[in-house]
Amino acid sequence: MLFFVGLWVLPGMSHAEDGQASIYLNDNKLGGSDSSKVEIINKSVMIPIRMVAEEMGYTVGWEQKTGTVTIQQNGTVIKMVINDNNALVDNQSVVLDNAPVIKSKTTLVPLRFVGEQFGLQVSWDNKTKTASLKQLSGSGGESQPPTGSGNAGQGEEGTIDQGLAQISGISFSENRLLVATSSSVTPRVFTMSGPDRIVVDLPNTEFAANFGKDLNVQASGSLQVTDYPLVSQIRYALFSTDPSTVRIVIDMNEVTGYKVTQEGTSLLIVDLNHDTNDLDPEIPEAPLPETPDAGTGTGSGSGKKIVVLDAGHGAHDGGAVGVTGKLEKDFTLSLTLKIEALLQNNSNIEVIMTRDGDTYPELVERAKIANNANADIFISVHANSVAGAPSASGTETYYKKSEDKALADIIHKHMVKATGLKDRKVKSANLSVLRNTDMPAALLEVGFLSNKAEEAILFDQDFQDRVAQSIADGIKEYLKL
Secondary structure, three states: OOOOOOOOOOOOOOOHHHOEEEEEEOOEEOOOOHHHOEEEEOOEEEEEHHHHHHHOOOEEEEEOOOOEEEEEEOOEEEEEEOOOOEEEEOOEEEEOOOOOEEEOOEEEEEHHHHHHHHOEEEEEEOOOOEEEEEEOOOOOOOOOOOOOOOOOOOOOOOOOOOOOEEEEEEEEEOOEEEEEEOOOOOOEEEEEOOOOEEEEEEEOEEEOOOOOOOOOOOOEEEEEOOOOOOEEEEEEEEEEEOOEEEEEEEEEOOOOEEEEEEEOOOEEEEEEEEOOEEOOOOOOOOOOOOOOOOOOOOOOOOOOEEEEEEEOOEOOEOOOEOOOOOEHHHHHHHHHHHHHHHHOOOOOEEEEEOOOOOOOOOHHHHHHHHHHOOOOEEEEEEEEOOOOOOOOOOEEEEEOOHHHHHHHHHHHHHHHHHHOOOEEEEEEOOOHHHHOOOOOEEEEEEEEOOOHHHHHHHOOHHHHHHHHHHHHHHHHHHOOO
């Protein structure tokens, strides 16, 4: 599950002293003391979490020593730390745009966080400084603010439209278009020719105020794509205002199929690693092939198993850029060299590296190195990234050919245990190094550089040692060594 917690920006309001506000839950005003009031801090609507939670029957705990607030609701545990932008929801990291604060002995948190995590419909009336929260009945009906508070979302100055999903990030990675959204969207995806392109329309959406890409005065922009020969660029714009619709266009160099999926309610994926167009096709599981018998692929003539290790990216291609500026190419080389050192301790394995320094072999050249060596297996090491989705996390492994699946499963089993990160499973993808290798191959996405916490551990040497050992163990298990 991915979590997105946004910042509600209110014009003309930047300090707590700009005014306090009232809060209503299911049309009932909460309390009459200062502890029930809302404040505007750093342009964010902040509400008293204890009063709202307890009013809804949740259990609230406070740990003075660490400044931690713990809320338990229907099996879900939420933990927040004062002045810390990182919260935990069932041990999954959530990044808050505004950290919780204590004002007059009351803990205040962003209004939108409460709405998303407690399943409330929230609205804000800037004119009357009123926050309205309603428990959703499940009927799909719109909730209204309390009588006399005005009608949020009707275009009045300072109000917030709750009907539009926010597009906070667009990126392209591993032949996949990734769109970060504040809530679930229903896309309309179709192809056009002259020139070839895939069009993704997202009705009832708009660009978030903190959208990570530059938009021009026409509310449009583009993303250049390199190293993926199928695609030349990604274009995006606010295509319509009635209804508000963001359009994303994938300009194609050649026609390909695609698959559209949604991960949780916050990440839309258009995957070009497919031969046919399907909004959500069932991909049949290939039968697990037997692991190779001794003697397969012994191109060295020595009887040793040949393992080709590929450190993703390199030289001018830095790969993904982490939250603090760390580069994927540096991570992949560091980890791959550690795997190489471990495998070289086994006299039955010969290791070949596609790069052992800051160089950039072309993708087809990487596969050619393995094919020419008559290698037994090919392993490509990468780190993941999703623009606009700082809470995206986890470890995943890709395969293409049916004979790749057993290798991918075994490596992933060891690796996900070592990382301790969310298990994003083993997936099929039509990636160049997987498609063009003649032997079983797997591409490993160890963790997310776009996630601040994961970026830090990806470059931790103890973490790398542990993951390198797990990958080496998986390779030896697959090769029956």
